[in-house]
Amino acid sequence: MTLVPSARPQRTRWLIGIAAVLLAVFAFSASPALLTAANAATTTPVDPATAKQSMQIWVRLDSDKTGVPNVSVNVTGKSGFDETVVTGPDGKVLVGFAKSGTYTVTVDEKSLPANAGFPNLNPRKVDVFAQGIEVPAYFLVSPSNPAIGSTPAPGPSDGISNESSAQFWSVFWSKVVTGLIFGLLLALAAIGLSLIYGTTGLNNFAHGELVTFGALMAYTFSGILHWPAWIAIIIAVVLGGAFGWVQNAGLWAPLRKRNLGLIPLMIVTIGLSLALRYIFVFFWGADRLTLPNSTKPFLVVGAISLKFTDVAGAVVAIVLLLAVAYVLLRTKIGKATRAVADNRSLAAASGIDVEGVIRTVWIGGAALAALSGVFVGYYQSLRWDTGASILLLIFAAVTLGGLGTAFGALIGSIVIGVFINVSTVWLPENLKYVAALVVMILILLFRPQGILGRRDRIG
Structure with missing residues (x-):
């Protein structure tokens, strides 16, 4: 009898090697000298913007x-x-x-x-x-x-209502634009979560930690090591994709082979989420961190004032979302992903490498989540629980757009992003997430399958 050598030992060595690299990055970023420099950079106020x-x-x-x-x-x-x-x-x-x-x-x-x-x-x-x-x-x-304390003359010529209206619309349109930007950043993370759900049926409650991981990697290389921002972002995206591959190969693929049910898998994702959050606290601390960023306006249109990273984040998000759409609709791996999402068993019977598709989805989804975390960090600063704080919005966007549909996740993200920003014109800031979820519930009452949800999915 001839024994065929197994590829498992080689895969195991690759898995151990990548895990060792990630642990080395953790340890290096947490060295006392670097942490001292990081704390000095984040606790010493340079100007009010910090x-x-x-x-x-x-x-x-x-x-x-x-x-x-x-x-x-x-x-x-x-x-x-x-x-x-x-x-x-x-x-x-x-x-x-x-x-x-x-x-x-x-x-x-x-x-x-x-x-x-x-x-x-x-x-x-x-x-x-x-x-x-x-x-x-x-x-x-x-x-x-x-003037203060003066009594305006009556009549329409006093200009007060016109000024109030102008002020309202300037604030309103400013919030619409910033909401669109936040919605695009949210979509980068939501599309990965939607594709993972579509191909595996897994509701990944640890997806927010992929967002946080990307932001912390960018902070490590840009804020602590002072590397150029574009290099730090590329490294963060690559490490985010590698982190997704490690999670799938080391945890989710073995559990799928053992036919673990979706409910136990979901509970595992919750446990993984908690574990990763406190690993982040251990290495990077619980304080709010700030990515190096200029506060000078880059684009000013009326009352709308945007920083360079706001504009760059929106442009990069649009380009990548278009690229994801092209991959899903025009490439073999995209068609295979859609086939697995529609009917996994039929896709396997047709000769599609289902595990290979899932592996690709995990790498791509984690990389997109990492990039989302980087620009969210530029948008609103970051902490050890940045991803967890927006996880509910990511799930709301995926549900609103239609579970398992990548294009629906994009539409849902934009709706959620715009609404939570615009709602603060009338509501207190701490109620904006509640308002967005109420709108999601109202839409789902009339369209339970979501905005783009349907029997034959396209994304």
Whole structure:
């Protein structure tokens, strides 16, 4: 009898090797010298933009929307906070806060240029929420606005309602744009989760940790080792894909071979999620971390002010989402993925390597989740539980779009992202996730299969 050598020992050696590399990255990033440098970088305030919460005050002329420099603005609020700041050459100034809460912002009208007029809605109250970076407090200066304490003349010519309406729409469209960006970043993670569910039937509650892993890898190489951001992002994506391969090869593939039920598998994902979160805490600490990023506006359109990383994240997300659509619709691996998602047994009987497809989906989904984590870290800073904090939104996007449909996950992500941002115009910041979930429930009441969910799936 001739014995055929098994490929399992070689696969095991590869698995052990990649796991050793990942552990080496963990250990290297957690060395005392690097942690000291990281803590110094994140705990020493360089400017208000690096604070855990901050407010961007912008005083503008209503006539041509140019910024008004050298305007004195007083900010008071929680725990006796009382600070007076002066706007810069662009009419803007950042104020950092140690605590979230409601703050009163008052423009000193005596510091305004002569004949410029007065700001609208002065003073005003602004809610600064946890993780809120550069919360807007915009003032339009116009001769038609009344001074503080004055009584406006009656009639439609007082300009108050027009100014209030202009302020509302400027804030509204700003939130729509930032919501679209967040929705695109959410879609990168949601598509991977949807494809994993479609090909394996697994609801992966540890998917959020793939998002966190990517963000922490970018922070390690960019924030601690000070490598160029683009190199750090590429490394984070590659390591994220490798992490997905390790998870599938070391845990999920063996459990599938043992025909473990979906409910026990789901419980395993919950346990893995908790374990990974506290591994992240052990190596990177529980403090909020900040990726090196410029706070200067890169694109300003009216009241909409975006950083370079906001624009870059949206562009990269759109390109990758189009690439995923092309792969799913035009390539052999994409057609095989759709076949496995529709009928796994029939796909296997047709000669498709089901395990190979699942392996590819895990690598690609984890890489997309890692990239999503990187740009979410630029968007709102990061912590050990960044992925876990948006996991419910990722599941909501997948469910809203239609379980197992990649294109549905994209649509659901954009709907969720826009709605949670726009809802803060009327609702407190801490209720925005609740509002998004309520909308999801209402849509599912009328379309239980989701927006793009149907019997013959296309993604």
